[in-house]
Amino acid sequence: MARAAVSGGLSPRLVWRAARLVEFRDETPSARTLVFDVPDWPGHLPGQHVDVRLTAEDGYSTERSYSIATPADGTRVALTVQLVEDGEVSPYLIETLSVGDVIELRGPVGGWFVWRSADPAPVLLIGGGSGIVPLMAMIRARRAAGSKALFRLIYSSRTPEDRYYADELRTRARDDFGLDVSYVYTRKTPEGWPLPPRRLGVADVNNGGWPPDFQPACFVCGPTGFVEAVADILIALGHDARRVKTERFGPSGT
Amino acid sequence: MGGIVSPGFRGRRGPEGGEVTLPPGQYLTEDFPVLTAGPTLRVPTDTWEFVIVTEAGEKHRWDWKQLMALPSERPTVDLHCVTKWSKLHTDWQGVSLDVLFEGVDTAADYALVHSYGGYTTNLPFEDLRNGQAWIVYRFDGEDLTPEHGGPARLLVPHLYLWKSAKWVRGITLSDEDTPGFWESAGYHDYGDPWREQRYQGD
Numbered sequence A: 001m002a003r004a005a006v007s008g009g010l011s012p013r014l015v016w017r018a019a020r021l022v023e024f025r026d027e028t029p030s031a032r033t034l035v036f037d038v039p040d041w042p043g044h045l046p047g048q049h050v051d052v053r054l055t056a057e058d059g060y061s062t063e064r065s066y067s068i069a070t071p072a073d074g075t076r077v078a079l080t081v082q083l084v085e086d087g088e089v090s091p092y093l094i095e096t097l098s099v100g101d102v103i104e105l106r107g108p109v110g111g112w113f114v115w116r117s118a119d120p121a122p123v124l125l126i127g128g129g130s131g132i133v134p135l136m137a138m139i140r141a142r143r144a145a146g147s148k149a150l151f152r153l154i155y156s157s158r159t160p161e162d163r164y165y166a167d168e169l170r171t172r173a174r175d176d177f178g179l180d181v182s183y184v185y186t187r188k189t190p191e192g193w194p195l196p197p198r199r200l201g202v203a204d205v206n207n208g209g210w211p212p213d214f215q216p217a218c219f220v221c222g223p224t225g226f227v228e229a230v231a232d233i234l235i236a237l238g239h240d241a242r243r244v245k246t247e248r249f250g251p252s253g254t
Numbered sequence B: 001m002g003g004i005v006s007p008g009f010r011g012r013r014g015p016e017g018g019e020v021t022l023p024p025g026q027y028l029t030e031d032f033p034v035l036t037a038g039p040t041l042r043v044p045t046d047t048w049e050f051v052i053v054t055e056a057g058e059k060h061r062w063d064w065k066q067l068m069a070l071p072s073e074r075p076t077v078d079l080h081c082v083t084k085w086s087k088l089h090t091d092w093q094g095v096s097l098d099v100l101f102e103g104v105d106t107a108a109d110y111a112l113v114h115s116y117g118g119y120t121t122n123l124p125f126e127d128l129r130n131g132q133a134w135i136v137y138r139f140d141g142e143d144l145t146p147e148h149g150g151p152a153r154l155l156v157p158h159l160y161l162w163k164s165a166k167w168v169r170g171i172t173l174s175d176e177d178t179p180g181f182w183e184s185a186g187y188h189d190y191g192d193p194w195r196e197q198r199y200q201g202d
């Protein structure tokens, strides 16, 4: 019974569901948002992910996890997938899958890395690369739910062109009252940027984040090395380890 | 259930030459990815302790020096993570739980494993015995790094890797099964990769 109370919207049994691609949008030259229609989708919380399963003609199949990019919206489930060169699954999802095609997914998965719109605590989101995806779901959910929780996002990407949701984030930083967004570039900065390209450091977290006294809920997501570094910075700055939730997407190397 | 076929999807099957059999839904990696719900913990060995508590409340305690003095084994095992990667033939060094349970008087059915930082995971007690589980402190001949659970972690390779608690601190034996951290968050109570027991109900 205690289990049901903390399961964060997980259905008791996660069945594989047929998901039909209804729409896609290129976010960057190497990342695509895929919007699926999933009949009987049970809904999800921002931060949760799905498991995607691909099956070959001879029955061979493999699975990968992808964060959900949008808050619950009926039968729609949106993912944003970064192309991993030589990857087994991501090139198929980005280059082969067309509108009308059906794949399998199940979820929602993960009752821990989630933000609940009833929680009034300030929120600090720190994303690297595709790690922005579940954080964007939280930002979108905040507005959709009319939450007044104060949000700050620090978003690290290689170059300005590598940013996902760039226009939307610009608009939201202007219109979503109580949302601040700051950027870090690791390879190339925009024209006139005051700093050279570099990895996210203590100063960025200090300036773009919340003081530990505010007891913000911290969500850190991205490649393993990025998450390790950022979580260590948060702890060093005095944030309570129990308020730092992390999601590691895979190999390090930003 | 047979999956829906994705036209044009071939997939990558194991390394060329040899066919490897992996648990369903898993793929092979040469990296050693990290799955942790929060920041990496740094646990110093001078205050480290490992405590077994029986269902009668009896405590058995080891400090780091005592652990190091126990006979160790060097198991080579395959790892299967619920986030889908599998890594084969990994090389560990540590103390078999059979050694630690030698003088422990218990008839308990369940074990709840505790870590520094508050992480917990549950298993049937029998899955920790008979050469199936170790407290390991070296990986690939090197001291275990904090990212991978150092100074010492549990290793139970026949179950999904979240059962192999990092930064392990103790085991509480009980007649009742108490779900741990991920088990309370919707993951499977037992977690057998070969039966693909990822989530509740699998």
Ligand SMILES: Cc1cc2nc3c(=O)[nH]c(=O)nc-3n(C[C@H](O)[C@H](O)[C@H](O)COP(=O)(O)OP(=O)(O)OC[C@H]3O[C@@H](n4cnc5c(N)ncnc54)[C@H](O)[C@@H]3O)c2cc1C
Binding pocket: A049, A064, A065, A066, A067, A068, A080, A081, A082, A083, A084, A085, A086, A087, A088, A089, A090, A091, A130, A133, A134, A223, A247, A248, A249, A250, A251, B027, B029, B031, B083
């Ligand atoms: C909980 C969770 C949520 C995730 N959410 C997202 C998401 O929203 N968007 C997204 O794009 N990905 C996400 N991922 C990563 C995703 O599951 C896959 O790992 C990724 O798409 C690569 O799969 P692949 O089959 O294309 O590559 P693989 O065939 O698995 O790997 C090919 C090569 O690329 C390397 N590699 C694998 N993954 C990565 C990576 N993430 N970065 C860099 N190199 C890599 C491998 O080490 C290997 O050498 C998530 C992972 C987890 C665990």
